[in-house]
Amino acid sequence: MTKDQANRVTGPELACLGALTVAACLVFWLFDALPFQDLPAHAGLIAMRHRFPTSAFEQRFFVLAPHLGPYSLFRLLGEGFDRLLGPVGAVRAIATLPVLATPAALLFARRTLQKDRSLTVGFLGLVLSFGLMTLLGFASYLLGVAVMLVGLTLWLDLLARADRGEPARGRELVVMAYVPLVLVAHGHAYVIFLLLAAVACLATGNRRRRFVRLRALVPSLGLAAWVAWVERVTLTPPGSVPLPRNFEPRFQGVYDKLSLLATPTLMTRTGIDLLVGILVWALLLAAAVATLRAMGPSRSGAGDGAQDWAPHSRALYAGAATVAVVFLALPHAIGWFGFVDGRLVPIVLLLGAMAFRWEPLPPLVRVGLRGGAPVFAAVIVTLALVASHDFQAEARGYEEILALVPAEARLLNLPLDPNSRVFTAHPFIHYDKLVMADRPIVVSDIWFHQGSALYPTAHNPALRLPASYSESNLQRLDWPSYELEDWDYVLLRTRPDATAPDTPASLTLARHAGGWWLYRRAGLVRPVGGR
Numbered sequence: 001m002t003k004d005q006a007n008r009v010t011g012p013e014l015a016c017l018g019a020l021t022v023a024a025c026l027v028f029w030l031f032d033a034l035p036f037q038d039l040p041a042h043a044g045l046i047a048m049r050h051r052f053p054t055s056a057f058e059q060r061f062f063v064l065a066p067h068l069g070p071y072s073l074f075r076l077l078g079e080g081f082d083r084l085l086g087p088v089g090a091v092r093a094i095a096t097l098p099v100l101a102t103p104a105a106l107l108f109a110r111r112t113l114q115k116d117r118s119l120t121v122g123f124l125g126l127v128l129s130f131g132l133m134t135l136l137g138f139a140s141y142l143l144g145v146a147v148m149l150v151g152l153t154l155w156l157d158l159l160a161r162a163d164r165g166e167p168a169r170g171r172e173l174v175v176m177a178y179v180p181l182v183l184v185a186h187g188h189a190y191v192i193f194l195l196l197a198a199v200a201c202l203a204t205g206n207r208r209r210r211f212v213r214l215r216a217l218v219p220s221l222g223l224a225a226w227v228a229w230v231e232r233v234t235l236t237p238p239g240s241v242p243l244p245r246n247f248e249p250r251f252q253g254v255y256d257k258l259s260l261l262a263t264p265t266l267m268t269r270t271g272i273d274l275l276v277g278i279l280v281w282a283l284l285l286a287a288a289v290a291t292l293r294a295m296g297p298s299r300s301g302a303g304d305g306a307q308d309w310a311p312h313s314r315a316l317y318a319g320a321a322t323v324a325v326v327f328l329a330l331p332h333a334i335g336w337f338g339f340v341d342g343r344l345v346p347i348v349l350l351l352g353a354m355a356f357r358w359e360p361l362p363p364l365v366r367v368g369l370r371g372g373a374p375v376f377a378a379v380i381v382t383l384a385l386v387a388s389h390d391f392q393a394e395a396r397g398y399e400e401i402l403a404l405v406p407a408e409a410r411l412l413n414l415p416l417d418p419n420s421r422v423f424t425a426h427p428f429i430h431y432d433k434l435v436m437a438d439r440p441i442v443v444s445d446i447w448f449h450q451g452s453a454l455y456p457t458a459h460n461p462a463l464r465l466p467a468s469y470s471e472s473n474l475q476r477l478d479w480p481s482y483e484l485e486d487w488d489y490v491l492l493r494t495r496p497d498a499t500a501p502d503t504p505a506s507l508t509l510a511r512h513a514g515g516w517w518l519y520r521r522a523g524l525v526r527p528v529g530g531r
Contacts, residue, residue: 009117013374017103017122020377024099024126027384028092033395035388035420035427038137039091044436044443045452046078047087057408057440061460065237066453069227070187073147074140075453087437095139099129101146102350109153109354113312121353123373127280128346128353130273130380132263133339135425140451141343144186148193149350151175151182152319155197156312158216162209163311172216179220183227188343190224195326196319196351203318204311231450240455241463243448249331257328257341264346265380268387268423276376283372284349286365287356288317294360309357316355320348336449387422394420394496397513398431404511404518405489407439410461412482415493416474416501417515428493428515429471444487445471461486479504488524492517 034040048055052064066075074094081090103125110116133142154175161168183190197217201210236242265277295310323344330341358366405411413432420427432443444462448455456463466481484490484506492501496515503509507519 009119013119016374017119017126017377020123020126020374020381021100021103023385024129024377024381025096027130027381027388028095028099030385031388031392033392033398034091035391035395035423036095036135036137036139037425037427038430039095039139040437041430041433041447042078042094042137042139043087043091044430044433045446045454046082046090047437048440049075049453050079050082050087051440055440058442061442061457062446063237063240063455063457064453065234065240065455067227067230067234067450068184068223069231069450070183070185070190071140071451071453072184073181074143074185074451088434091139094143095134095137098134098139098142098146099126101143102126102129102149105146105149105153106350106353109149112153112157113316113354114309114357116358118358118370120369120373123377124280124349124353126377127276127373127380128264128349130265130267130384131277131346132266132424133343133346135267135423135427136339138339138343141186141188144182144189145192145347145350147185148182148189149354151179151193152196152200153354154178155193155216156200156315158213159200159205159210159315160311162213163205165209172213175216176219179217180223183220183224188340190220192323192344192347195322199319199322200315204314237455239457241458243456246335248335250333252332252341256332260327260342260345263342264349266424268383269421270383270387272383273380276379279368279372280349280376283365283368284352284356287361287369288320288352290360290362290365291355291357292317294357313355313357316351320351320355323347323351336447390422391420391427394422395428395431395514396496397516398434400513401491401511401516401518402431402435405435405441405491407441409488410442410486411435412444412484412487412490413471414474414477414490415471416477417494417498418472426472431493432491444469477501484521488521490519490521492519 048058048062049064049066052058052062066072077094077097078090081093085093103122106121106125107119110118110121129142154171158168158171158175161171179193182193194217197214201207201214235245261281262274262277265273265280267273291313295314327341327344327348330344332339332341334340361369411432415426415429418426418428435441436443442461444465446452446454446456446462461483464483464486466478468478468481484504489510490503490507494501494515494517498515500509500512501517503519506522508522510518510520512518
């Protein structure tokens with residue numbers, strides 16, 4: 001396959017990318033039960049924030065205190081889509097956006113930086129849109145990464161113009177205006193952007209001219225400083241109560257750390273998506289070796305003809321190497337913020353997809369990328385559709401059970417077995433919050449921080465939960481540690497074929513369906529608040 005063949009767009013290839021993109025989007029729309037862990041919670045939070053000004057019941061237990069900063073874009077999109085589609089439709093729409101934005105960001109980057117008009121990275125973008133973070137429901141972060149990749153492309157293009165001594169004032173203003181969007185999309189993505197922007201200044205080109213262009217980042221840095229100050233001042237908004245702030249880092253062992261390399265394509269327990277991930281890693285690593293060998297020593301100033309692309313590729317590979325080192329050094333979680341290191345793994349692959357050049361690739365690698373990428377995308381999308389279909393049987397009964405929880409009730413969620421036999425992660429831990437999407441209730445686990453913009457009042461029963469309570473990792477039920485008088489209903493999740501769980505005499509079974517068990521507190525004369 002020649003360079004021109006690799007760089008050419010064919011009609012069938014364009015139709016294939018379009019069809020696979022539509023099929024990928026349908027993963028989030030065709031099925032009632034969502035296997036994406038955090039999305040049910042986001043649906044409930046979107047609905048609560050929307051009705052909060054007129055909900056006296058929820059005002060008794062929560063304080064709503066939003067401000068500009070990370071997650072602002074997510075909340076804005078949630079409010080807008082909620083008005084059009086309702087809260088569950090809103091999270092489906094938000095989850096769809098990264099599937100559209102990631103391939104588009106990669107195609108934009110390749111065309112801008114490498115003059116590559118092929119659709120290969122569009123297919124790779126679809127592949128990398130379905131991984132463990134998709135299953136975890138990290139839609140805000142995945143969208144933030146796509147926004148970040150566009151910002152990085154604009155930044156590298158600006159630096160290349162600086163190398164050539166071009167004023168590029170208009171391009172600098174574009175970067176200046178765009179980068180704050182990365183911050184309000186997701187704070188973690190913004191920090192990664194700053195790291196990659198600094199590495200790009202150091203790695204290649206005319207470093208003095210490149211560092212001067214850092215002035216384009218000053219407005220976003222000013223906004224970030226203001227946001228940090230506001231968050232520090234508003235840790236306890238008026239009407240809320242102080243919360244313990246745990247910033248303790250939690251590290252994993254070597255095996256667990258290295259196992260995260262499989263997560264960019266890992267969603268199911270079939271092993272098929274794992275194999276696709278291994279092949280993507282192998283091809284992009286082989287492409288990196290060939291591209292780096294073809295590059296001469298780093299030079300200041302402009303390139304010369306065939307080497308015009310070298311500064312971009314060198315900066316991107318330097319960024320990928322830096323991100324890989326940071327991944328090895330970071331903890332797995334810092335307080336409530338989890339999967340800290342795992343979020344960086346797809347970044348390495350995305351940067352590799354932006355950086356490689358077709359010309360120096362060995363024929364086998366070139367054919368593997370051009371021919372393999374559409375196959376990989378088709379396999380991943382088909383697997384996501386089939387697994388989502390099978391997941392519906394596992395989730396059976398949740399609608400029937402949740403419909404019995406009345407408005408203005410207090411619901412304790414105890415998912416004893418939140419896992420799926422089809423998907424990895426814990427898809428059932430936030431299903432209780434689907435009740436919030438329809439009516440006001442108090443649930444036992446809400447994210448109290450700037451992202452949700454919600455904070456507890458002294459009346460919130462979640463403040464009295466035992467320290468061992470964790471929806472995603474309930475080792476056992478220590479019933480005496482729970483103050484059950486704080487709760488009107490208790491929801492348990494087990495495997496559908498499990499026997500009835502042991503419960504205290506103060507709880508009466510209201511309904512059992514599938515793997516769902518709803519209990520009502522004894523002595524509760526009538527539903528609290530009604531429906």
